Amino acid sequence: MTIRRPSAARTARLLAATAVLGGLLVGTAAPALAAAPERTALRKAARAEAPVTVTVTGNGHAAAAPDLAILSVGVEAARKTAKEAMAAQNTAAEALLDVLRKQGIADRDIRTDSLSLFPVSTQTSEGESKVTGYQAGQSFSVKVRDIDRTGQVIGAVNDATGDAGRINGVVFDVADPSALRVRAREAAYKDAHDKAAQHARLSGHRLGRLVSLSEGESVRPGPGVTPALAADEPSVPLAPGEIEEHITVSAVYELI
Structure with missing residues (x-):
């Protein structure tokens, strides 16, 4: 059996190729390994910085004589x-x-x-x-x-x-309900704020900034009357009562 040994030139070329390939592998793996701890740290920081919030519902109403x-x-x-x-x-x-x-x-x-x-x-x-x-x-x-x-x-x-x-x-x-609605909205907002402040106090926090606020559909129930009339009745006595406007808001506050 004849064993052929590689020439010195071929051996040098194989060693050079192996060194280049090894460098490439090392060069690509190193950044990935370095980035993994960095991403983990960012995720931990994001979880630590997530604010504590409280969501409350405020109810408000206002009343006025009908016109x-x-x-x-x-x-x-x-x-x-x-x-x-x-x-x-x-x-x-x-x-x-x-x-x-x-x-x-x-x-x-x-x-x-x-x-x-x-x-x-x-x-x-x-x-x-x-x-x-x-x-x-x-x-x-x-x-x-x-x-x-x-x-x-x-x-x-x-x-x-x-x-x-x-x-x-x-x-x-009421012919123009806008003023009634403004008063009901103010009452609903104050109710929501007071509830959030109480939750903050009970949980050992301080009330922070308002994160979001949304308003539900306003309701203005009007009392109806169906009078029974006599044929010779010149006028009908009626009791108008009061008109009420109801508004509900949903608020999210940060607790600090």
């Missing part, structure tokens, strides 16, 4: 034919609109909410349904801005429309 009444009134008429029913409804609606204008209600404050015409059926002795007539009707939304005259307006409508008239109800409100 606006919204009436729901209408007329209905039943006749044998659809044409006759609509004609009777038109006559009653014209009387209603006329008396509203005489009571000082502006046209911009009168709006038709619905108009209807439908057949009226009865059941025969044989059990069949038979159309015996038609009923037509129209309902209106009326704003009374002089709230002290609300009962008088209702009585006038009832008197002018007679049996065809319908008083469906009245809701009291």
Whole structure:
């Protein structure tokens, strides 16, 4: 067997290549190994610097006397034919609109909410349904801005429309709710702040900066009244009460 030994030149080239490859491997691994402890330290620092926060909900409300009444009134008429029913409804609606204008209600404050015409059926002795007539009707939304005259307006409508008239109800409100809403919002914010300060005190912290604040939908419930009217009642006594505005806010505070 003949053993061939590499030449001195070939041996030198192999050693040089090995040295270069080893340097590359070492050069790429070193930064990665150096960066690993650095990333770990950053993660630990981020966890240590995460602020302690508290989330609270504040509720606020404000009340005021109403200065606006919204009436729901209408007329209905039943006749044998659809044409006759609509004609009777038109006559009653014209009387209603006329008396509203005489009571000082502006046209911009009168709006038709619905108009209807439908057949009226009865059941025969044989059990069949038979159309015996038609009923037509129209309902209106009326704003009374002089709230002290609300009962008088209702009585006038009832008197002018007679049996065809319908008083469906009245809701009291404020014409401009912005001032009421501002007061309710201030109360809600103070409630949230006071709750957060209490949580900070109870947990051994001090109240820090406000991180975020959001407001929910405001609610302004209006009391409704459905009066029962006598045909000869000239005016209706009403009790407007108060209008309330409710606002809810959600706040996040930092504890330090």
